[in-house]
Structures are given as C-alpha cells and as structure tokens.
Amino acid sequence: MNSSQCTDKLDTFTLGPLEAGPACCDPQPAIQVRNLSLLYDGKAALDKVTLDIYQGCITALIGPSGCGKTSFLSAINRLTDLIPGCNVTGKILVHDQDIHHPDTHAQTLRRQVGMVFQKPTPFPLSIRRNLSLPLNEHGITQKTEVASITEHVLRDVGLWDEVHDRLDASALSLSGGQQQRLCIARALALKPQILLMDEPCSALDPLASGIVEDLICRLRGRYTIVIVTHNLAQARRIANYAAFFWVSGRAGQLIEFGRCQHIFESPSHELTAAYINGVRG
Amino acid sequence: MRETMPIHTWQVLRDRIVQFLIYASVLLISAVFIWILADLVRGGFAHLSWEFLTESPRDAGRAGGIASILVSTLLILLVAVLTAVPIAWTTAILLAEFVAVDSAFGKAVRFSLHVLAGVPSIVFGLFGNAFFSVYLGLGFSILSGGLTLACMLLPILASTAEAGLRTVPNAYRMSASALGLTRTAALVHLILPAAAPVLAAGLLLGIGRALAETAALLFTSGYVDRMPDSLLDSGRALALHIFDLSMNVPGGDMPAYASALVLVSLLLCINILAMKFAHGLQRRKIMT
Ligand SMILES: Nc1ncnc2c1ncn2[C@@H]1O[C@H](COP(=O)(O)OP(=O)(O)OP(=O)(O)O)[C@@H](O)[C@H]1O
Ligand SMILES: [Mg+2]
Numbered sequence: 001m002n003s004s005q006c007t008d009k010l011d012t013f014t015l016g017p018l019e020a021g022p023a024c025c026d027p028q029p030a031i032q033v034r035n036l037s038l039l040y041d042g043k044a045a046l047d048k049v050t051l052d053i054y055q056g057c058i059t060a061l062i063g064p065s066g067c068g069k070t071s072f073l074s075a076i077n078r079l080t081d082l083i084p085g086c087n088v089t090g091k092i093l094v095h096d097q098d099i100h101h102p103d104t105h106a107q108t109l110r111r112q113v114g115m116v117f118q119k120p121t122p123f124p125l126s127i128r129r130n131l132s133l134p135l136n137e138h139g140i141t142q143k144t145e146v147a148s149i150t151e152h153v154l155r156d157v158g159l160w161d162e163v164h165d166r167l168d169a170s171a172l173s174l175s176g177g178q179q180q181r182l183c184i185a186r187a188l189a190l191k192p193q194i195l196l197m198d199e200p201c202s203a204l205d206p207l208a209s210g211i212v213e214d215l216i217c218r219l220r221g222r223y224t225i226v227i228v229t230h231n232l233a234q235a236r237r238i239a240n241y242a243a244f245f246w247v248s249g250r251a252g253q254l255i256e257f258g259r260c261q262h263i264f265e266s267p268s269h270e271l272t273a274a275y276i277n278g279v280r281g
Numbered sequence: 282m283r284e285t286m287p288i289h290t291w292q293v294l295r296d297r298i299v300q301f302l303i304y305a306s307v308l309l310i311s312a313v314f315i316w317i318l319a320d321l322v323r324g325g326f327a328h329l330s331w332e333f334l335t336e337s338p339r340d341a342g343r344a345g346g347i348a349s350i351l352v353s354t355l356l357i358l359l360v361a362v363l364t365a366v367p368i369a370w371t372t373a374i375l376l377a378e379f380v381a382v383d384s385a386f387g388k389a390v391r392f393s394l395h396v397l398a399g400v401p402s403i404v405f406g407l408f409g410n411a412f413f414s415v416y417l418g419l420g421f422s423i424l425s426g427g428l429t430l431a432c433m434l435l436p437i438l439a440s441t442a443e444a445g446l447r448t449v450p451n452a453y454r455m456s457a458s459a460l461g462l463t464r465t466a467a468l469v470h471l472i473l474p475a476a477a478p479v480l481a482a483g484l485l486l487g488i489g490r491a492l493a494e495t496a497a498l499l500f501t502s503g504y505v506d507r508m509p510d511s512l513l514d515s516g517r518a519l520a521l522h523i524f525d526l527s528m529n530v531p532g533g534d535m536p537a538y539a540s541a542l543v544l545v546s547l548l549l550c551i552n553i554l555a556m557k558f559a560h561g562l563q564r565r566k567i568m569t
Contacts, residue, residue: 079459082451084381111461121456123471133470134460183456190460 027054030194030224031076036090037251038071038080044251045071048090051243051257053194058216058225060235060260063245064275068252069228070118072245073196076226077113078106094194111138114192118199118228120179122171122186127163130171130182131189138190153185158211177204184212188219195219197227201234213238232276236264244272321545325538333539338506341530342522347540349508353423353516354492356509357502360427361491365434366484372435373442378468391443398436403496405433410500421515426502433497434487441483445476478560485555489548495520519544 031053038046046068053059061069071080078099080086092099099109123130131150140146150167154160159181163174171182180203187195197216201209216225216238229235235242242263244256256269267273336346372390380387409429419425449472457467473480495518503515504525517525523540526533 077459079455082455082458084383107458107461107463110459115459117452117456117459119452121452123453123456124475125471133466134462137460137462137466186460 027057029053030055030095031226032091032093032096033076034091034093036072036075036088036092038068038075038089039087040071040083041085042087046075047249047251047253049254051254053224053226054241055224056221057240058220058227058238059241059243060239061226061228061243061245062230062232062235062275063252063255064247065230066252067245067247069245070198071252073115073198073226073228076194076196077110077115079110079115081106111190112192113194113196114187114190115196116180116184116187116198116200118202120176120183120203122174122179122182124170124172126168127171127174127182128167131186134186134190149189153189154182156188156215157181157185158208158215159185177208180204181208181212184215192223194224194226197225199228199230201229201231209234232264236260244269244275246271246275318545321538321542325535325540325542328535328539329542333536334543337508338522338536341533342506342526342536343530343532347519347522347536347543349506350517350519350522350540351543353502353509354519356423356512356516357427357430357498357518358488358491360424360512361430361434362484362488364428364431365438365487368431369435369438370442370480372439373446374468376439377443377446378464378472394436394439397432398440401496402433402494403499405429406497406500408432409497414501419513421501421503421505422513423502423509423516424512426498426516426518427512429497429501430491430494433494434491437487437490438483441486442476442480445479445483446472448479449475481555485552488551492544492548492551493520494518495524519547 029052033049033051033053036046036049037044049072061072063069074080074083075088076092076094076099080088088100094109094113097104123133125133128150131153132146135141135146135149140149151160151164154163159178162178163169171179174182180200184197184200200216201212204212213234216227219225220240227235227239239260241258242260243254244263244267245252246255247253256263256267256272258268262268263272264276267276333346334351335348337349338347339345372394376387376390380390406429409425409432413419413425413428414421417425419428453471453475454467457471458464462470498518498521502518502521504517504521505515506517506522507514509516519540523537523544526537526540
C-alpha cells in the first residue's frame with residue numbers, strides 16, 4: 001500500500017497537484033457548475049450550487065447523508081434524465097460545453113463522464129462480458145485488444161488475481177466488494193476524461209479500499225475525478241479539493257468549497273468545522 | 282436489562298397452522314390437476330394409437346384419427362403467434378421502456394389492453410367473422426382464425442411482457458446509460474435477456490389459451506375436418522373437435538377423450554419446452 005505516498009504528495013502542492021494539470025497555480029476548470037438546482041417531484045434536493053471542478057484533480061464531496069451528493073453527480077452526466085419527476089435547472093459546462101444544449105448528446109456526454117455508483121451494479125452477465133459489452137459498444141471489438149484491456153483494468157482494481165481463472169463465471173457470483181471493484185474497472189476500461197465515483201470504497205475492506213485509493217491517486221492528472229466519500233480521512237488523503245454539502249431547510253446546499261488542506265485544517269464556515277470535528281449540532 | 286421473551290406456544294402453533302394451510306392448498310391444486318389427467322387417461326388412453334394420430338377423421342370423427350385436426354390447429358397457432366408476438370412485444374417495449382408510467386398515452390394503451398383482455402372470446406369470434414372472414418374476404422379459413430386468435434393473444438402477451446420488462450431492475454438501465462450504451466444496446470444485451478423467462482412464460486400462457494380456444498374459432502376458421510391445403514382453407518382446431526365430438530356426435534365420447542388427452546399432453550410439452558428454453562437462454566447469456 002502506498003497511500004502514505006499519496007499523503008506526502010498532498011502536502012507538497014499548493015493549488016492543484018504538482019504532477020498533474022497545468023504547471024501554473026491556475027488550474028483549468030473541467031466542469032463548471034452554475035446555479036444548479038435539482039428538484040424531485042417539485043421538492044428541492046439541491047439549491048443553487050455553484051462550483052468548479054478542476055482538470056486532473058481529485059475533488060471530494062463530503063457531507064451528511066441525504067444532502068444531495070449523489071444527485072449532484074447524476075446531474076453532471078445527465079443521469080437525472082432517467083429519473084421520472086426529476087427537474088434540473090442551472091448551467092453545467094463540461095469542457096466548456098453546455099451539457100443541456102440541444103446539440104449535446106447525452107450518450108456522448110456519458111462517454112466522456114464515467115460514473116461508479118454507490119451500490120455495485122454489475123450486469124447479470126459473465127465477468128468478462130461485463131467489461132467487453134461496453135467496450136464493444138464503444139467500437140473496440142478486436143478480441144485481443146478487449147482481452148488486454150480486461151486484464152489491465154482488472155489488475156488496476158486488484159481483482160485480477162481473484163478472478164482471472166473464472167472470467168466466465170457470472171458477475172453476480174462475486175462478493176459485494178468484488179462487484180464494486182468490477183464496476184470501477186468497467187468504468188475505467190472506457191477511459192472517460194472525467195470519473196464520478198459515488199462512495200466507491202464504502203463496501204470494501206481496508207485492503208481493497210487501499211488498492212482503490214492508490215488507483216485513484218495514480219489516475220490523478222490523467223483523469224478528473226469527483227469522489228463522494230463519508231470517510232473523511234480518505235478524503236483528506238487523496239483529494240486536492242473538497243466540497244462540503246449540508247442540508248439546510250430541506251434542500252442540500254454547498255456550504256464550502258476549497259483546497260482540501262484548507263477545508264480540513266482551517267475551514268471558514270462553522271458548519272464545516274463542526275462536521276469535520278464530528279460535532280453534532 | 283430485560284429478559285429475552287421466549288416464543289409462545291401459540292406462536293409456534295400459528296406457524297404450524299399457516300404451514301399446514303399452504304401445503305394443503307398446494308396439494309389440492311395438484312390433486313385437481315392429477316384427477317383431470319387421470320380421468321383423461323382412463324377414458325382416452327385405450328383409444329389412443331399411432332393410427333389415431335396419423336389418420337384423418339372419418340364418420341364425423343367416430344372413426345379414424347385426428348391428423349388433419351392437428352395440422353389445422355398447428356397452422357392456426359402459428360399464424361396467431363407469428364402475428365401477435367411482434368406487435369405485442371414491441372408494444373410492451375414501448376410501454377415499459379420509452380413511455381413514462383403516468384403519461385396519458387401509456388395509460389390509454391394500457392387501459393385498452395385491459396379491456397381487450399376482458400372481452401369474452403365469443404365476441405372476438407364475432408368480430409373475427411365480421412372483419413377477417415367477411416370484410417377482408419378471407420372466409421372461413423385458417424388465416425382468419427389465426428388472425429382472430431392473434432387479436433385475443435395481443436393483450437395477454439403485451440401485459441405479461443410489460444410486467445416482465447418492469448421487473449428488470451432500474452439499476453441496469455442506469456448503469457448501462459452511465460457507461461454510454463445506447464438504449465437499443467441496453468435493451469438487446471441486458472433488458473430483454475433478463476426479461477426472457479417472463480416473456481417465455483407469457484408466450485406459453487398465450488399459446489395455452491390459443492390451443493384451448495373454441496368460441497373464437499367457431500365462426501372464423503370453421504369446422505371442416507379435412508386436411509387443409511393452404512392457409513385459406515377452413516380447418517378444425519383440436520379444442521373445437523373435442524367440443525363437436527362430445528356435443529354433436531353421439532358415440533363420439535372415446536375419440537373425444539383421446540383428443541383431449543392429446544391436447545393436454547401437448548400443453549404439458551409446450552410448458553416444459555418453454556421452461557427449458559427460457560432457462561437455457563438465461564444461462565447462455567451469463568456464460569458468454
Ligand atoms: N429518485 C428520487 N426520487 C425522489 N427523491 C429522491 C430521489 N433520489 C434522492 N432523493 C432525495 O434527494 C435528497 C438527496 O439525495 P441524494 O441521494 O443525492 O443524497 P446523498 O447525499 O447521496 O446521500 P447518501 O450520503 O446517503 O448517499 C434526499 O432527501 C433524497 O430523499
Ligand atoms: Mg448517495
């Protein structure tokens with residue numbers, strides 16, 4: 001495990017990671033969220049969130065249960081389109097392109113913005129087919145190429161040694177943690193530029209969690225990652241930026257956003273400070 | 282600290298009683314089925330022979346066999362299923378995948394399907410006679426009988442298929458979409474295979490209904506018991522044959538029993554085959 005290595009790196013950067021993104025202290029925003037409000041059946045779940053997610057950085061979303069972190073992620077890849085009664089207002093630019101613009105095709109957007117769900121969602125197919133089906137649909141059909149990508153991503157999530165001799169078994173026969181790692185591998189295989197991860201480690205044991213954490217750290221710079229986590233220590237270890245959400249009234253709001261170090265060491269909002277110190281208010 | 286409450290004897294007793302009732306009702310259902318089967322075997326088995334299956338009926342069915350009846354039945358069924366399945370399943374896909382549950386369009390279609398499902402088969406027979414036989418000029422033929430049955434099958438097939446598609450967890454659609462799969466790809470590779478057992482079960486139910494249908498065929502495919510030459514010939518279905526033998530033909534009891542035995546055996550075979558098929562399909566999908 002080299003998550004300690006990660007922590008070291010974290011201490012050395014000022015704004016954005018040194019090994020990634022633009023060398024200057026002015027990181028480019030990959031996702032710009034402006035005044036995002038989200039309603040489920042007329043009830044607000046997110047209220048006027050404005051936030052930039054920087055290219056090549058890891059941004060952690062933290063906050064109590066039900067404050068709209070998952071909703072925020074699904075708004076970015078327009079998965080909210082699939083939820084009946086869900087209404088999104090505000091503007092989201094992904095790589096300077098308005099995702100709600102009529103010319104933006106949802107499927108094209110989702111190929112740029114991958115997502116790992118809170119609950120593992122393997123397809124009821126074999127492990128191999130779980131990976132090859134999306135690859136085939138993305139136009140990668142050559143058997144050798146698919147096989148090499150399969151091995152590569154399964155090694156990345158530390159699943160290869162566990163499953164390499166039973167790739168044709170049903171993915172549903174894997175344990176919960178293995179299923180989640182398979183889903184991470186599946187998202188990675190498509191090489192999205194942006195990766196949204198909704199509590200990817202919540203179902204994992206410390207070892208597997210460490211592997212995934214290291215993986216996320218290795219992706220830094222190449223991918224823009226937004227990760228939801230309830231594990232504050234983890235957020236602190238891996239994230240460059242952190243956004244703190246809170247439910248005020250009934251709708252979730254963004255309370256504070258800034259560099260991870262800043263949020264965790266000298267938060268400017270008292271709610272943030274209370275949450276991070278585990279004070280119940 | 283509170284003591285753990287021991288389970289009362291009456292709670293245990295209640296469990297026992299519920300268990301007993303469940304087993305009793307299962308037993309009752311099986312008993313009814315076995316009774317019917319036993320009765321048919323007792324009454325018809327002696328009459329059953331290879332000749333019975335390969336000869337055409339003579340003397341209004343008292344003598345000879347049911348070969349031409351079987352052929353007509355199969356043809357009617359084929360026409361019905363081949364017409365109804367594509368229409369019904371695309372309707373189901375539309376309702377379950379592309380139309381919001383509470384949309385006016387979806388509600389209207391679903392409502393009309395429910396009404397259609399409740400229409401007695403004799404009404405379908407009259408409609409089929411008026412529309413296919415007379416208006417379209419198909420006359421008393423296997424084709425008009427099959428098309429009438431197709432109308433009857435539509436609501437059964439569409440409703441079961443829609444229900445089947447709705448049992449597929451939404452998480453599959455979500456994650457397929459999040460992976461950038463198109464709706465068609467998700468449908469073909471994930472949702473339809475996952476719903477296949479239910480689709481097959483619905484198809485089976487439909488075929489069962491069609492195989493046992495008499496009223497809808499009386500005025501459409503007719504009751505000529507000759508071997509049909511084409512789909513435009515009249516042909517007598519098996520259930521209609523049984524009805525005719527037992528109601529209109531004195532001394533037709535034995536062949537009626539034997540024909541009923543054949544009908545029930547056919548239903549059994551179709552059931553078993555469809556189950557195996559659905560199971561196999563699911564396994565194959567998981568294996569590849
Ligand atoms: N499909 C839905 N329909 C209606 N309301 C929803 C739906 N999904 C979420 N909500 C509501 O929106 C609010 C935010 O939910 P969301 O799932 O975004 O929270 P979260 O921050 O991800 O919580 P957790 O940390 O528990 O995962 C909650 O109050 C929830 O009840
Ligand atoms: Mg969530």
